[in-house]
Amino acid sequence: MSTQKNETNENHIDMNTNNIIEIQNVTKRFPVGETEFTALSNINLKIEKGEFTGLIGPSGSGKTTLLNLIGALDIPSEGEILISGKNVAVKSDAKSALLRNEHIGFIFQSYNLLPVYSIFENVEFPLLLQKKSKAERKEAVMQALEWVGLSDIANKKPSQISGGQAQRVAIARSIVKKPDIVLADEPTANLDSTNAYKIMDILKKLNEELGITFMFSSHDSKVIEYLRRVITLEDGKVKNDETK
Amino acid sequence: MDTLYNIGLSFRLAFRNIISSGLRTWLTITTLSLAFVMILFFNSMYTGWEYQGIRDQVNWEFAQGQVIHPDYDKLDPFTIESGHGKYEKDAHLTPVLIRQANIYPDGRMVPILLKGIPADQQIVELPTQLLKESKANIPALIGLGMAQDNNLKVGDTILMRWKDKNGTFDAQNITIAGIFETNVPTIDAGQIWIDLNRMNQLTGLQQEATYLLADAEYNQTTNASWNYQDKEALLKEFYELIELKRGGSSFLYGILMLIALIAIFDSQVFSVFKRQKEIGTYIALGFTKKRVTFLFTLEGTMYAFIATVVGSIIAIPLLSWLHEVGIPMTSNVDQSRKMGITVGEYIYPLLTPELFSKTVFWVVILSAVISYLPVRKIAKMNTVDALKGKK
Known part of the structure; x- marks a missing residue:
């Protein structure tokens, strides 16, 4: 895993601490006309390394907003989000980009594959930024595709595969760099039951065998079945935090 | 080395992206390469005329200079x-x-x-x-x-x-x-x-x-x-005439160039509008906004690169051939001579390395600037909205 990462790198995540994510007094407000809408209000959470956690709740409860803040895609209006003790919100654009590239994988509801690239190239993409050799990249991509059972369609384009396959490609892309955290926003929302279960099986296996921390946002009962910890959000607040 | 690697990667991605854009790419490249060929044609024609005019006036009238009473x-x-x-x-x-x-x-x-x-x-x-x-x-x-x-x-x-x-x-x-x-x-x-x-x-x-x-x-x-004037001073009026003619014809290829640049601008506006989800994905995967802006600017500029290559494939053999056979000026030559303008019955266009490199430079620079203008907004784009493809 990522234990080989450079100790002097400012983006290095200290794997000795057990809390990989710490959310402290986080509030997020969005401007709506001349007023503001509070999407998250004073959230406090700790996520441990290797957790398989889900944020659940109705639409508008703040699940995706919180996931975006953890992924350094957005910054909180108040409070801090610490990834292994480091506040991600105050990082520069370049540093937060590096953090996302090296430590965080994303799985999106609508897959977000790059249409002009092949499946292989889509999965390879995060590694291009890490300046790995061609041989290293090829090995990592094929391994990731094998994990999701798609090594036979590596040369196809995203437009030539099904939704279930596209989401598995997105999973392969999120884990190819062996990140510490994978953030999955409604990963099964666009899939039928069979594919949804297949996806969750794969993610569970990756969590157990590679030790990657997964954090979901979902209101899909099929996802919830798999979660070991369920954090319920309502109106931007933590309503319940339950470990199975 | 990191910078070189990153620039190399951006070039590869930009090239793949524009080649995959299909017809729109080729329409833009065709217009731009046409403008490029026209610019080279007119300028090499005036350069050829200038060289011929200088040679003829020095050989027939001015010699290497004049000492004038x-x-x-x-x-x-x-x-x-x-x-x-x-x-x-x-x-x-x-x-x-x-x-x-x-x-x-x-x-x-x-x-x-x-x-x-x-x-x-x-x-x-x-x-x-x-x-x-x-x-x-x-x-x-x-x-x-x-x-x-x-x-x-x-x-x-x-x-x-x-x-x-x-x-x-x-x-x-x-x-x-x-x-x-x-x-x-x-x-x-x-x-x-x-x-x-x-x-x-x-x-x-x-x-x-x-x-x-x-x-x-x-x-x-x-x-x-007596007043000594070297040949450059004696040729001053001729140079001014060529510049005047060059300026006049630049209107024509300026219009063509403008159309080509508008096509690039349009492609860039369209790209930023249509490819928001892709922009968000690049950022989520580890690109900085600056780098995405660079990638999109490079895509626009690459139209110019490809257009200059395509244009060169057409212009270099064409102008070399015209340099050999000349362009007949029979309809204008009598009138021009009556006006005291030095002009041959044939003008032999001359494409000099300086003219070629200058034209490539300006076409690429203008395209880069035009490409950058619409993509500046990527820097201010909300990544979360971009990921959702919100317009």
């Missing part, structure tokens, strides 16, 4: 009367004396400039050896334009009247010893060339000249009170 102004005909004088002999100077005269072809009176030049001169291409070879009393050379305008041919005699140094009119028949063809109308139109020694005798102006033609070794030590 201080009272003579070639733009003021009233100075011909007094604008001449004694000169110091110099092996590197060839005198030319100008006087006003009249000839009477077909019973009409035609005012002309009578010019005397040594018959044994070799500094300009005027075929003055014909003056030496002729047995006529006053042998004369005229240009083809002058011959056509006055219906004159070799061997014709014609009455000429001039004033001598005392202002007394004199008249004699002159004989056309030769008709020369030149692209330089300022030594042809309304002019008769005779041997300087003969002219000295006819006018009584012994060892006087209006201006002296200098060769490359003239060091400006003699005739210091």
Whole structure:
């Protein structure tokens, strides 16, 4: 895993601490006309390394907003989000980009594959930024595709595969760099039951065998079945935090 | 090395992205390469004309420079009367004396400039050896334009009247010893060339000249009170004329270039609008916003790169061929020469490395600037909204 990462790198995540994510007094407000809408209000959470956690709740409860803040895609209006003790919100654009590239994988509801690239190239993409050799990249991509059972369609384009396959490609892309955290926003929302279960099986296996921390946002009962910890959000607040 | 790697990666991604855009890419590239070819065509035509014009004017009229009598102004005909004088002999100077005269072809009176030049001169291409070879009393050379305008041919005699140094009119028949063809109308139109020694005798102006033609070794030590103008100074008006013509034609290819740049601008606006989800994905995967902006700018600029390659494939062989065969200027040449403009019957376009690299540079720079303008907004884009493809 990522234990080989450079100790002097400012983006290095200290794997000795057990809390990989710490959310402290986080509030997020969005401007709506001349007023503001509070999407998250004073959230406090700790996520441990290797957790398989889900944020659940109705639409508008703040699940995706919180996931975006953890992924350094957005910054909180108040409070801090610490990834292994480091506040991600105050990082520069370049540093937060590096953090996302090296430590965080994303799985999106609508897959977000790059249409002009092949499946292989889509999965390879995060590694291009890490300046790995061609041989290293090829090995990592094929391994990731094998994990999701798609090594036979590596040369196809995203437009030539099904939704279930596209989401598995997105999973392969999120884990190819062996990140510490994978953030999955409604990963099964666009899939039928069979594919949804297949996806969750794969993610569970990756969590157990590679030790990657997964954090979901979902209101899909099929996802919830798999979660070991369920954090319920309502109106931007933590309503319940339950470990199975 | 990191920067080089990143730039290399961005180039590869940009190339893949624009090639995958299909028809829109090729339409933009076609328009831009057409503008590129037109720019090269017009500019190489003017460069060819400029080179021809410089060569002809130096070879026929200006030599390497002129030492001009201080009272003579070639733009003021009233100075011909007094604008001449004694000169110091110099092996590197060839005198030319100008006087006003009249000839009477077909019973009409035609005012002309009578010019005397040594018959044994070799500094300009005027075929003055014909003056030496002729047995006529006053042998004369005229240009083809002058011959056509006055219906004159070799061997014709014609009455000429001039004033001598005392202002007394004199008249004699002159004989056309030769008709020369030149692209330089300022030594042809309304002019008769005779041997300087003969002219000295006819006018009584012994060892006087209006201006002296200098060769490359003239060091400006003699005739210091006269005005020396090197060939660059003498060609100034011609350069200005070429620049004026160049400016006029730049309107045409400027419009083409504008259309091509609008096509790039449009593609970029469309890209930023249509590819928001892709932009968000790049950022989520580890690109900085600056880098995505660079990638999109590079895509726009790459249109120009490809267009210059496509344009070069068309323009270089085309202009090389035209440089060999020339572009006929028959419809304009007579009119241009009557206006005193040096122009050949054929213009041979000349595509110089400087012209080529300058054109490529400006096409690429303009495309880069135009490409950057619409994608600047990526830096201000909300990544979360971009990921959702929110317009």
